[in-house]
Amino acid sequence: MKPRRMFATAGRVLAQLRHDPRSIALMVVAPSLLVGLFAWLFTDTTGVFDAFGGAILALFPFIVMFLVSSITTLRERRSGTLERLMTTPLGRADFVLGYALAFGLLAVVQAAVTVTFAVYVCGLTVSGELWQLGLVAVVDALLGTSLGLLASAFAQSEFQAVQFMPVLVFPQIILGGLFMPRDQMPDVLHAISDWLPLSHAIDAVQAVTAGDDGWDLWRPVLIVTAFAVAFLVLAPLTLRRRTS
């Protein structure tokens, strides 16, 4: 791995995004719109948005980044540019981390916009620090990015990549504690949910909105970070220099 090549790749991915302002707008604004829709839905029902708004904040950056990163890397695989890069000195980790860095920067912008919108426009009550909420949103977006980079290795077409949503993402949403507190789930499902990264991402956001600090907050944040790092370590291993 060479930092220079990783930064070159990140710069190139960002340059591609700059040529596509519509996608940037969608990535930055879409989560806010969804949070806004959710807040509007429960305007007359007190307490619901405050209870679930935070979890929604964990979900959307994760889903958006998962889709964006799996599809863009897949496009690179299919257009032949990845094959060309595999004949150059670019390391497989340079490639994956370059993408992660570029999307990570985008995630920071996305988190800043979404958190600001949720708190100041939609009136989400946050007992903890706002920067903690932003940090958790960024970590969740990175989790989505890293899982998307890993998943794209197993897809042969954009169509398949989108099909990974119901397989890899929806079960995590259902078992994440949003629909039912995790400790009230059947034992087996509770045990499974402990091994799903999104459960901890939702725990982390709820810790911030509830004003928890210390281990209650940093434990889930560390777990989510560990998952993201593990996915980023595995993703380069799934890139093959030689294909048939």
Next chain:
Amino acid sequence: MNSADASAQDAVVIDGLRVRRGRNEVFEALSLRIPRGRITGLLGPSGCGKTTLMRAVVGVQRIAGGTVRVLGDDAGSAALRHRVAYGTQGSAVYADLTVRQNLTYVARVLGMGRDHVDRVIDQVGLAGHASRTVAALSGGQANRVSLGMALLGEPELIVLDEPTVGLDPVLRAELWDLFRTIAEQGTTLLVSSHVMDEALRCDRLLLMRDGRLVADTTPTDLLADTGRTDPEQAFLELIARDSAAHPHLRRERRETS
């Protein structure tokens, strides 16, 4: 590989190469040599294995047997990634980036400066289009961006898969002049084409058919052996001879590879 002399003269030495794709044997036992500092043309009908052979030389093709030695190393080894450049078939470039951004990215990966990017933009004749996105260019211009990427970093071996497809005759002639200039500086070129006129621009010719080498010759010898003046006719003559020699040709292999 057989002697120090041979490996010094040959940029590429392939022995008994076997490649399978699914249940198809693309190559059963292909052996050939590509001399250094020359332009070697790889010709043959579409589906005959040209791209697979080039992919094996640059080391991105999974092989089932045999050896591919490039510039004295195993094809695809890390040491070769600075010394070998590959221009894929079609324009494997970033359509949403400008010409300059495409080339700058590859230059940074190779550790080359801005001056190399400017030089290459001039070489491929895109100086007037450097700040346009590739999506806004014609197919031929996009092809030249792809070619430019392969010229960056002064590689010792340049492998180009159908670099002149979709180009008008003037541009094709210009690019072949460029290939000649590059070869005269000591660089080895392996260029595939299915335009037989281009065969005459090469120093060596490898004619492939159905995963086999039909002829390893020079343009002069090709015309002399077949008694033709037109390279296309000469090639068809060789194909006819090959069909007579291999009556049990498995045609389906050609269709699928």
